[in-house]
Amino acid sequence: MVGSLAPKDSTRKPITPRHGSLLREVVELINPLTGFWDDQLVRDTFLEEDANLIPSLPLHGGMSNRAAWHFDAKGAFSVNAYKVFRHDQLRSSRRGGASSSNTDPAHDSLWKKIWETDCAKKSKHILWRLCYNRHPLRVNLKRRGVVLDTRCPICQRFDEDGAHHFLKCKLMENVWCQLGLTRERYILLAQPSARDVIEAVMKMKVELKLKCCFALWLCWADRNRVREGEQCRGPAWIVQGVLVRMAEKDRQKSAVVSVGLSRSHRWEKPAAGHVKVNCDAAFEPGTGIGGWGCVLRDQDGAVVMACRGRIEAFLNPLQGELIACIQGIQAAIEVGVGHVVVESDAVAVVQAVYSSAYDLSAVTDLVAELRSLLSMNFISWVVQQSPRSCNRVAHELASLGSMSDPAMAPVLVPIQAHIMYLIADDSAPSK
Ligand SMILES: [Zn+2]
Numbered sequence: 001m002v003g004s005l006a007p008k009d010s011t012r013k014p015i016t017p018r019h020g021s022l023l024r025e026v027v028e029l030i031n032p033l034t035g036f037w038d039d040q041l042v043r044d045t046f047l048e049e050d051a052n053l054i055p056s057l058p059l060h061g062g063m064s065n066r067a068a069w070h071f072d073a074k075g076a077f078s079v080n081a082y083k084v085f086r087h088d089q090l091r092s093s094r095r096g097g098a099s100s101s102n103t104d105p106a107h108d109s110l111w112k113k114i115w116e117t118d119c120a121k122k123s124k125h126i127l128w129r130l131c132y133n134r135h136p137l138r139v140n141l142k143r144r145g146v147v148l149d150t151r152c153p154i155c156q157r158f159d160e161d162g163a164h165h166f167l168k169c170k171l172m173e174n175v176w177c178q179l180g181l182t183r184e185r186y187i188l189l190a191q192p193s194a195r196d197v198i199e200a201v202m203k204m205k206v207e208l209k210l211k212c213c214f215a216l217w218l219c220w221a222d223r224n225r226v227r228e229g230e231q232c233r234g235p236a237w238i239v240q241g242v243l244v245r246m247a248e249k250d251r252q253k254s255a256v257v258s259v260g261l262s263r264s265h266r267w268e269k270p271a272a273g274h275v276k277v278n279c280d281a282a283f284e285p286g287t288g289i290g291g292w293g294c295v296l297r298d299q300d301g302a303v304v305m306a307c308r309g310r311i312e313a314f315l316n317p318l319q320g321e322l323i324a325c326i327q328g329i330q331a332a333i334e335v336g337v338g339h340v341v342v343e344s345d346a347v348a349v350v351q352a353v354y355s356s357a358y359d360l361s362a363v364t365d366l367v368a369e370l371r372s373l374l375s376m377n378f379i380s381w382v383v384q385q386s387p388r389s390c391n392r393v394a395h396e397l398a399s400l401g402s403m404s405d406p407a408m409a410p411v412l413v414p415i416q417a418h419i420m421y422l423i424a425d426d427s428a429p430s431k
Contacts, residue, residue, distance in 0.1 A: 029054070041125060110195070113202040118249065119210060123217035127201070130216065133162050133194040153226045162194050165223060172219055174235035179211055179242060188212075210249065214242040237356075244355045251347070251385065267390040267426040269301045274339040277328040278386075280394035281311070281320025282402050290314030291404065293397025294328030296335065301427030305331050306393075306419070307410040308401030315362065321346040322366040324398065325383070327410065329373045338379040345391040353383045393422045 029042055037055045046054065114127050129135050138150040139161040152160040154171050166172060167189050176185040184204065191197045201212045218238045226232045270276035275296050283290030290311040296304035307327060314320055321344055332340050344350070352358040352367045353374075359367065374381045388395070396419050397412065415423070 038125075041128075110199060110202065114198070117202070117209065117213055118206075119213045119245075120217070123213050126217045126220050127198055127213060130162065130166070131195045131198045135162065135165075135220070137161055137165055154223060154232055162197075163189070166197075166216055166219060171222075171232070171235055171238075172215075175215055175219065175238045175242075178235060178239045179215060181208070181211060181215070184208060184212060207246070211242055211246060214245050218242060240355050244351060244357065247350075247354070265387055265389050267386070267393075269297070269299055269427065270341050271339075272299045274299065274341055275304055275332060275335075275337040276341045276343060277325075277332055278343045278391050278394040279321070279324035279328040280345060280391050280398045281314075281317065281324045282395065282398035283311070283314045283317070283320055284402060288312075288314055289402060290320050291398045291400065291402025292320060292324035292327050293394045293399070293401050294324055294331060295393045295397060295423070296328070296331055296337070297423075301423075303415065303423060304335055304337075306397060306412045306415050307331050308397040308404060308412055309408075309410045310401055310404050310406050312406065318346065318348045318352070318358070319363050319366065320398075321349050322352065322363055322370060324394070325349060326366065326370055326373065329370065329377075331411075333373070333377045340374075340378050340381045342374075342381065342383045343386045343391065344383070345386055345388045345395075347385050350383055350385045390426075393419060393426060396422060 029038055029045070030036065037057075039055060042054050043051045045051075110131065111128075114124055114131075117124065117127075126135075133140065137160050138148060138152075139159050141148060142150050150159045152158055152164055152169055154165075155169050158164050158168070167176070167185055173185070176182055188197050188200055191200055201209055201216075204212065215238060218241045222233050222238060267278070275298055277294055277296050279292070279294045281290055281292050291308060292311055293306075293308040295306045298304055309327065311320055311323055325342055325344055328342060329340070348358070352363065353371060358364070374383070400412070400416070400419075
């Protein structure tokens with residue numbers, strides 16, 4: 001039992017108040033895959049003083065839980081502790097609840113599946129706790145004796161239990177629907193227990209499983225924000241968060257693929273009828289002065305236009321990258337490009353265009369300008385990230401820009417020999 005485990009003075013009692021904790025057994029604090037303490041969960045559960053002590057305790061794998069209690073402050077063994085333990089045991093057996101001993105093979109195999117899921121550690125914790133219905137949801141807290149209003153803090157209409165919070169609440173219904181997971185939501189709603197819900201998620205195809213994991217995690221994060229008195233960010237925020245993470249996974253996957261294909265590390269010509277605009281920014285740290293550069297090339301790799309310029313008030317790398325993209329897009333508008341592919345080596349640029357991640361940041365205006373230029377001037381457009389090795393020409397132009405005279409026209413004619421060399425090398429067939 002979590003009640004007495006930390007070796008502190010003579011009491012072995014953690015100082016963290018027991019009240020309201022949903023953890024019942026030490027095994028729940030152990031990462032089933034590594035067999036060691038789950039640091040994050042320990043920190044989430046205990047006060048700092050206990051949390052610092054617990055990870056130093058030795059663990060004995062393979063042992064079942066057994067009840068043990070320590071003498072009290074007067075050196076006596078209290079009968080109360082035993083009574084509490086028996087009461088818990090009887091209540092658990094009446095509920096038909098299996099004891100979560102770490103020798104249960106079904107428990108281990110479910111754990112393995114959760115741990116092998118390709119999502120953030122935080123979302124794995126959420127799934128783990130969900131399995132045992134251990135989230136401090138209001139109905140769960142009431143069951144633990146906390147006196148509180150059990151209504152959902154988001155919709156204020158129904159009791160907040162796991163099924164309501166993660167699946168039934170209007171907010172979540174909206175999220176599942178917008179993510180195209182209505183069918184999956186019904187499957188999960190039909191499950192008889194929290195653990196069956198997680199089993200069902202683990203059985204889904206990789207993409208659906210990931211979407212569900214991210215959705216459950218962000219839903220919980222948003223709910224905690226509401227509980228702490230902040231405003232609910234709502235379904236659009238959760239959906240956007242899930243989609244950005246799914247896009248990141250896709251990018252990671254293609255990055256892994258490109259390691260095996262040296263050709264993908266090189267700049268690639270755009271498809272027929274398209275113009276590719278590579279953009280980059282450069283800056284001198286500490287000077288506040290930077291430069292932008294962009295190069296437009298057609299389907300044959302031939303230069304349509306190359307530009308560079310100076311950025312007088314360089315605030316941060318993302319600001320520089322966005323300025324470079326805007327300049328590149330304006331150049332494409334000037335020469336009458338219909339189908340444009342904008343390439344930057346900064347992931348943040350792609351996130352800024354396709355998500356709301358930077359909508360309330362210092363670069364809001366630049367992001368808005370970039371989006372409106374794209375949506376109003378082209379038949380088709382795409383903004384993508386490429387490795388730096390594919391963006392060398394734009395990089396050279398940007399360093400040239402940082403040294404240029406602000407009064408000079410941005411179009412570069414003629415193009416310097418060392419940059420021409422890079423352009424030729426980009427289009428050369430791979431060795
Ligand atoms: Zn609700």
